[in-house]
Ligand SMILES: Nc1ncnc2c1ncn2[C@@H]1O[C@H](COP(=O)(O)OP(=O)(O)OP(=O)(O)O)[C@@H](O)[C@H]1O
């Protein structure tokens with residue numbers, strides 16, 4: 303235990319980096335998920351196609367390979383990114399591809415009658431999307447988005463392999479410098495769990511607030 | 523005066539299925555018309571094409587003397603663009619069998635938000651208009667409820683208020699009582715009865731309530747296979763139908 307106390311700054315730095323990457327990558331993933339998910343439903347074939355390519359590429363390639371590719375191959379094209387930027391980009395883009403399918407399916411799950419009613423009330427397509435469809439789709443997206451964000455938190459452990467000092471990296475370092483295994487790994491185990499708990503709590507709250515009026519079978 | 527709605531030789535197909543087969547139909551300003559006929563005869567499709575929820579595959583629809591699906595550009599006639607369609611839609615309101623209220627908004631917002639967004643009415647005016655209509659359909663004590671908490675009949679009355687808030691010239695009603703429990707039908711029919719007294723409002727309703735159709739319509743159109751097989755005043759169509767199919771349909775409905 304005293305080891306954990308002595309190493310607290312190292313561990314906190316790791317936790318901080320893990321949290322920064324999780325938050326920034328989640329924001330990027332959310333933005334990509336919405337853009338690509340909506341683009342998949344566009345009436346313009348080229349837009350649908352671009353979104354599909356993005357989704358399939360980033361879902362189909364192992365995240366570790368994406369990380370390595372951005373970290374080791376991009377410099378050959380004279381693109382040099384900080385390790386942490388690389389981490390945020392790769393994780394954000396990859397999870398955005400998964401999120402896009404969540405957005406697409408939630409949007410398509412809004413009953414067609416809602417769109418027809420909006421059309422009969424003379425809403426434009428954009429007004430229908432943002433005022434009628436998306437507000438009803440969001441409560442459906444929240445539970446899978448919560449899952450996705452916890453998945454995202456966990457895959458951030460991979461960034462230790464491109465030299466980012468995240469929670470896992472710090473644990474490995476401590477193990478090597480102190481020759482102790484149980485303490486550092488138990489500490490990061492608890493660390494990940496606590497962060498995941500906070501994420502779960504935030505999504506629970508959001509679900510409760512977003513579901514007003516749509517309660518239990520309110521979506522016909 | 524010209525008819526408010528004219529359908530000329532309208533064709534609508536879904537794949538191999540011909541739903542409207544060269545339909546001709548006119549509705550006069552202020553007229554109350556009931557569409558009756560067997561299931562699948564194309565009654566809903568007529569309303570949906572007028573509301574632009576379905577495109578047509580041939581023929582012409584005119585609303586208020588203007589072509590719905592075409593517009594003039596200079597001296598040429600070209601397919602309607604979205605701006606033209608929106609201008610045309612603003613003359614028509616529609617109420618659906620399944621109500622289609624927006625479940626994420628309260629009753630007040632369901633009626634108020636559309637006119638704010640679409641007509642750009644300022645909040646106080648939109649609210650006043652909404653409250654007046656909600657009171658008209660007898661739901662003043664439900665303004666802050668969400669639709670999920672209302673009975674079917676109450677939801678349908680809100681849906682009617684929501685459409686009326688735009689003050690359309692034409693109202694389309696597609697079997698608005700068919701999804702309701704029997705004891706809730708009356709309250710919705712009462713609202714329609716009240717609207718039927720509005721001299722200027724044109725009403726086109728698809729209904730299976732023959733008694734009601736007879737009571738409030740000026741004219742009955744009997745549909746069969748995407749055409750009007752028989753039409754006339756309620757007295758004529760219900761008392762002495764000339765068409766065998768009409769007679770068979772009415773007998774079947776009366777026995778049900
Ligand atoms: N989107 C669609 N795709 C394929 N077929 C359709 C579609 N909409 C309607 N139809 C078909 O067109 C025909 C006419 O449908 P419509 O809804 O106009 O009938 P209706 O007279 O309103 O019948 P009901 O009394 O059952 O409501 C039906 O056979 C129906 O199955």
Ligand SMILES: [Mg+2]
Nearest residue numbers: 565566567697
């Ligand atoms: Mg129908």
